[in-house]
Amino acid sequence: xxxxxxxxxxxxxxxxxxxxxxxxxxxxxxxxxxxxxxxxxxxxxxxxxxxxxxxxxxxxxxxxxxxxxxxxxxxxxxxxxxxxxxxxxxxxxxxxxxxxxxxxxxxxxxxxxxxxxxxxxxxxxxxxxxxxxxxxxxxxxxxxxxxxxxxxxxxxxxxxxxxxxxxxxxxxxxxxxxxxxxxxxxxxxxxxxxxxxxxxxxxx
Numbered sequence: 001x002x003x004x005x006x007x008x009x010x011x012x013x014x015x016x017x018x019x020x021x022x023x024x025x026x027x028x029x030x031x032x033x034x035x036x037x038x039x040x041x042x043x044x045x046x047x048x049x050x051x052x053x054x055x056x057x058x059x060x061x062x063x064x065x066x067x068x069x070x071x072x073x074x075x076x077x078x079x080x081x082x083x084x085x086x087x088x089x090x091x092x093x094x095x096x097x098x099x100x101x102x103x104x105x106x107x108x109x110x111x112x113x114x115x116x117x118x119x120x121x122x123x124x125x126x127x128x129x130x131x132x133x134x135x136x137x138x139x140x141x142x143x144x145x146x147x148x149x150x151x152x153x154x155x156x157x158x159x160x161x162x163x164x165x166x167x168x169x170x171x172x173x174x175x176x177x178x179x180x181x182x183x184x185x186x187x188x189x190x191x192x193x194x195x196x197x198x199x200x201x202x203x204x
Contacts, residue, residue, distance in 0.1 A: 004039030027119025063099025
C-alpha cells in the first residue's frame with residue numbers, strides 16, 4: 001500500500017528520485033500495475049485520485065477488461081455493491097487510455113482503470129476493488145486477471161510520431177494536447193522514416 005506524503009512547498013523542476021526511477025523503467029519497456037490505493041505519494045504519478053466511488057461502471061472498447069467482463073459484470077459487486085473507490089480523475093490530455101469509466105453529475109469524468117503509455121512501456125492504474133473483493137466476487141477475480149493479462153500481452157506503440165508542416169502555433173497546440181513528435185518540416189526528403197509509426201502532415 002502506497003502512502004500519501006507531503007514534501008513541503010512544491011518546487012518547479014524538482015522531481016522525486018522514485019518518479020525518475022519508475023519513468024526510466026517504464027520508458028525502456030517495463031510494465032507496471034498499481035492496484036487500489038487510498039493515496040499516492042506526491043508527484044510520483046501523473047494521475048489524480050478523487051473521493052468518487054461507484055456501484056456502476058462500464059468498460060471502454062479499447063481496454064482488455066472488455067475481453068473478460070461485460071458491463072453487467074462491472075456493477076453492484078457483492079457486499080456493499082461498490083465496484084471502485086477513490087477513482088481516478090479521467091485524464092483529458094497525454095498518453096492515457098481510460099479502460100473503465102464511470103460518471104457523476106458532471107458527466108463521464110472518472111476512470112477506475114487507466115493505462116498510461118510511456119516510451120516503450122506502460123502503467124496500468126486500477127482503482128477497482130479487485131483484490132479487496134477477490135474472495136467473494138467472481139467479477140473482481142476476472143478484473144484482476146484482465147490487468148495481469150494486459151501486462152503480459154499488450155503491445156504499446158513503440159515507434160515515434162513525425163510532423164510535417166503547420167506553423168509554430170499549430171505545433172504548440174499539439175504539444176499542449178500531450179502529443180510528442182519530431183518536427184521534420186523541411187527535412188522530409190532526407191529523413192529515415194523507418195523509426196516512425198505515424199506521420200502527421202498539414203498544408204501543402
